[in-house]
Amino acid sequence: MEIVILDSPKEVDEFVASQIVDLVKTKERPVVGFATGSTPVGAYNLMIEQYHLGKVDFSNLIAFNLDEYVGVKLDHPRSFATFMRTRLFDQINVKKENIYALDGSKQDLTQVCNEYEKLIENNQIDIQILGVGMNGHIGYNEPGSDLDGKTHVVDLQEKSITSSLNYGFTKIEEVPTKGITMGIGTIMKAKKLLMIAKGKDKKDIVKAMLEEPISSKIPSTIIRQHDNVIVILDKEAAGK
Ligand code: GLP
Numbered sequence: 246m247e248i249v250i251l252d253s254p255k256e257v258d259e260f261v262a263s264q265i266v267d268l269v270k271t272k273e274r275p276v277v278g279f280a281t282g283s284t285p286v287g288a289y290n291l292m293i294e295q296y297h298l299g300k301v302d303f304s305n306l307i308a309f310n311l312d313e314y315v316g317v318k319l320d321h322p323r324s325f326a327t328f329m330r331t332r333l334f335d336q337i338n339v340k341k342e343n344i345y346a347l348d349g350s351k352q353d354l355t356q357v358c359n360e361y362e363k364l365i366e367n368n369q370i371d372i373q374i375l376g377v378g379m380n381g382h383i384g385y386n387e388p389g390s391d392l393d394g395k396t397h398v399v400d401l402q403e404k405s406i407t408s409s410l411n412y413g414f415t416k417i418e419e420v421p422t423k424g425i426t427m428g429i430g431t432i433m434k435a436k437k438l439l440m441i442a443k444g445k446d447k448k449d450i451v452k453a454m455l456e457e458p459i460s461s462k463i464p465s466t467i468i469r470q471h472d473n474v475i476v477i478l479d480k481e482a483a484g485k
Contacts, residue, residue, distance in 0.1 A: 246469055248455070248476045250483045254443045257479050258287030261374065261441055264475075265292060266301045268371055276307040278373035278427070279333070280384070281325040283411065284441050285374050289333040296337045303337045307368050308344045309361075311375070311432075312384040315349040315398060315423035323413045324349075347396070349425045357425065358396040365396075365431055373435035377442050380404040381450055381463035383432060385424035390464050394428030429467055438474040440465070448484035451476075 251257050265288070269275045279285070295301045310329055313319075319326040326346040334344055345364055351357050375383050380402060386394065387402045401424050409420040432438070442451050454465040455476070468474050 246471075246474050246476060248478065248483075250478050250480065252480055254287060254479045257441060257443055257477050258291055260477050261285065261288035261439055262291035262295065264372060264439055265374075266295055269301055269303060269306055272305075272371065274305055274307060274368075276309070276368050276371050278309045278311055278370045278432075278435060279329055280311045280374045280376050281328045281412070282376040284376040284443055286332055288374075288441075292333065293336045303339045306337075306339045306343060308334065308339055309365060309368075309370060309427075310344075310346040311373070312424055312426035313347040313349040314421035315354065315425050316421050318350040319346055319348050321350075328412070347425045347427075349421075349423075354398050354425060358398070361396045361427070362431065365427070365434070370435035372437045372439060373432055375432070375438055375440045375465075375468070377440065377447065377450055377454055377465045378405055379408055379446070379450060381453060381465045383429065383440075383465045383468070385426035386429050386432075386464045388462050388464060390429055390461055392459075392461050392464070392467050393430040396425070396427050396431055399424050399426060429464060433467065433471055436473060438468055438471050440468055440474060440476045441478075442476075442482040443479045445481040445484055447482040451478060451482050452485040 313325045317324045385399050406420050414420045453463050457463050459466040
């Protein structure tokens with residue numbers, strides 16, 4: 246595991262964006278797993294900037310979304326699919342048919358999960374971008390999740406439900422209580438993981454992720470078992 250501690254959130258964004266841009270420039274069919282949340286947005290903005298400057302072409306990019314709410318249509322303003330579309334995909338030249346998202350509004354979610362697993366099996370993810378939830382979750386793999394799990398439906402825990410108020414929901418009653426997520430096993434199959442954390446609010450969970458025993462109590466501890474993972478922190482997130 247490589248840990249990179251940078252002075253500012255801006256430098257974290259630059260580091261992450263350059264990892265993705267370099268992959269896209271050098272690989273014929275680059276496959277990237279994208280996370281939502283506030284953490285990666287700065288990197289996405291820099292990718293958009295690079296695209297507008299003509300420095301990178303995303304037409305070959307295959308994109309997978311990491312997770313989604315259950316019971317929310319893909320085009321719902323608060324869905325993670327909409328988040329990724331508006332914050333990144335609509336602003337670069339990735340092809341619509343190359344964007345894969347988990348549809349949590351479908352009746353048969355087992356089928357949605359199985360199909361997603363197959364898709365990822367056939368398109369191994371080169372770089373998976375990850376953030377860490379306040380309770381240590383990765384994607385929506387909450388504490389207690391199977392460390393070998395595949396794409397599945399989860400009951401969201403209170404901390405994750407409350408955190409969703411930062412993602413545009415105004416009332417707690419509006420926040421979905423279930424999520425659908427790539428499993429930890431699915432995430433660990435990516436060739437490379439980029440775990441990003443910024444800000445002082447993350448310093449305790451970052452310390453736990455890096456120092457507590459690897460267990461499903463803190464799902465993000467599992468990343469330490471990946472043989473190609475970079476943890477990118479700003480000074481504040483690295484504070485402990
Ligand atoms: C959210 C998402 C994750 C995200 C994480 C961190 O609940 N389900 O995909 O990585 O929590 O979010 P943030 O970057 O806003 O702290």
